[in-house]
Amino acid sequence: MQLEENILFANRYRLERLLGRGGFSEVWLADDTLTSLKVALKVYAPGGGMDEHGVQLFSTEFSLVFNLNHGNLLKPTYYDTFERMPYLVLPYCRQGSAASLIGQMGEKEAWLFLRDIASGLEYLHGQEPPVIHQDIKPDNILMDVSGRYLLTDFGISIKARNTLRKSIMKTEGSVGTLAYMGPERFSKYPLPIKASDIFSLGATLYELLTGMVPFGEHGGLLLQHGAEIPVLEGEWSDELKAIIDLCLQKDTWERPSAMEIRIYCEQYLNGEIPVLPGKQVEKKTEPLPEVQPQEPKLSDVPVVVQEDSKDESLEIQEVETPDPEIDNIADNASPMLPKVLKWGLPLVFLLGIVFFIFRSMEQRQEKEEAKAKAMEIEARYNEYLQYIHTGDSLTNLGNKSQGGDYEQFYLGAVGRYDAALRLEDEYRTAFPDVAGVSARKDSVQKKIEEIYNLFVSMAAEAEQTQDYDMAEIFYKRASGVKPESAVLKDFRARREAIQDSIAVHINN
Structure with missing residues (x-):
């Protein structure tokens, strides 16, 4: 089955437009005909599908992903297969991916980006066993309505990726993926390690700042063959240059951990001098010139010269004396001016200025509050949709389970539907109508x-x-x-x- 606009995928999702295409998957904006919601649909092995072993492997891996919860991870809300094509349903992020910021990101935004993604990686790397992302790049980092950066496409093992490649008859990754891979990924027996994600993060941020990946399309392969880490050109802070340089180190043990990067970023954003374990970045300051004490010279002492009163060059000027009659008229006229004209008009003018300033401040505050409220509603709405889709996915897993404590899937689904109903009740007038949550429960x-x-x-x-x-x-x-x-x-x-x-x- 070839994916194209307007087809009904899995008898539920109307495909509207292609959002992105990778080496072995496609992401579509779709209309969920069951809920009338816009979702992002990620379909693996589009066209050909996978064999039964591959489908089962994906089912096992994605059942584990649903237990991961972190503010900087875009977690899928539903998983299923259709015509042997595994697919994920994810919240649709209207702001798009970080790819739209390539070459345009500023210093402050770079620190926020680095903190958010490092925080998400810290959570993934802290799992038992650790979850290694293995494909960090701008396309796999999305932005939500509140400005947070979210990692997506995590939880796919090397085994699953190899299965996908065999299914669609492709070799190792696309050029876009190679460009972000560390040198250790090109060894004879590459293993997924945390430090590889750190290299990819450094390469991604380098590209967002400069518009170019640090080692071109060949990625860390050039570093493996003796290339030097390129200098980050531009008016970036020494602290930012230092952390990117550390992320791109050839030796994996020289790279910082995700937790160290997150702490480093928080220190900088809090106005502190950021410090990595064993490495301190010092701010460069110009030394003040040393001032040598000097004895005063005679020429430096000011001399006052008094003019001789007999100097003929001084002319005597006639000074006009005021006319007493004119002054008398002016003095008598002052009390006749209305006090309103003399003091009232300036006061009214001043009060008008004050009112205008306060009204402008109120309007600005009202706009900011309205914007914050809209962002809160959209964030809660996305959370609401995630509860619904996760409940659907857990129900589906329960239906397909052939053993074990399968009842836990159904109990988890009821919990998600209850959470969705609580949000629905709280934001009843703000949320678009989504029928069927109670019926699902x-x-x-x-x-x-x-x-x-x-x-x-x-x-x-x-x-x-x-x-x-x-x-x-x-x-x-x-x-x-x-x-x-x-x-x-x-x-x-x-x-x-x-x-x-x-x-x-x-x-x-």
Whole structure:
């Protein structure tokens, strides 16, 4: 199936326009016909699809991604497959990606960008086991309405990427990806490590500031063969130049960690001198010229010369005396001027200026408050949509699960729908109408009720055959589905009574 505008993908998403295309995926702006919402749809292996093994691998990996939550990660809200093509549903970021800022980013924005992405990486790298992004570049960094930078396209392992390449018959990455890869990624046996993400972050920021990637289309391969780290040209602070230089170091152990970068940025943004462990960046200041004390000279002492009163060059000028009659008229006229004209007009003018200033300040404050309110509503609306889509995804995972504690997917879905309904109630007049959240929740709760009855039935059968351990397991799962139920407590009481009865019988 070839993706194109206006087709209905997965019988739900109407594709509107292509937002981006990578080596093995496409991102589309789509209309969710079920909710009438705009979403970003990321489709992997478009056209050909994947084999069953590849689809299963993606399902396993993305089930883990849903447990990741951080303010600088754009987390997918739904995962499924359609015609053997795995796809993700993500919140649509109208502000686009950082690619629109290439060559245009300023100093202050660079620090905010670096802090946000380092914070997201710190969270990913802190997981057990660590999540290595492996593909940091401007296209994979989006901006939300509040100005935050968000990492996307995380959680895909090398194994999954290789499976994708085989599916679409492509070799290692596109030129755009190679340009951000560190030298260690070109070794014979490359392994995903945290330091590789740091190199990619440094290369990305370098490009956003200068418009060019530091090592051209070949990335760290040139650094591996002896190339030097290019100097960041331009009127950038020494602190910013230093951190980018450290990120681009050839030796992985010379690069700072994501946490160190985040702390470094926060120090700078707080007006402190940022310090990396073992490395301090000193601000360059021009020394003041040293002033040598000097003894005063005679020529430096001012001399006052008094004019001789007999100097003929001084002329005596006649000074006009005021006319007493004119002065008398002026003195008598002053009390006749109305006090309103003399003092009132300047006062009114001054009050007008003050009123204009205060009114301008009020209008500016009203605009800022309205803008902040609109941003808050949009942020809450995106959060609302994420709850809905995550609930849908968990429901879907529960439907497809063939074992394990599959009831946890449904319980998680109900929790997400409840959170969405709370936001819907709080912002009822501000949110566009999205029908069906209550219906979704009711549908899942019916499944939970069916699961509860199934567990109780299986536990009762095990109890009848005196398999009390198995009965305990299913009564416990039933109690987990419906905590207010007393089935587990009652069973344990019966079991204890039976054990007491057996003990009495043995003793007799």
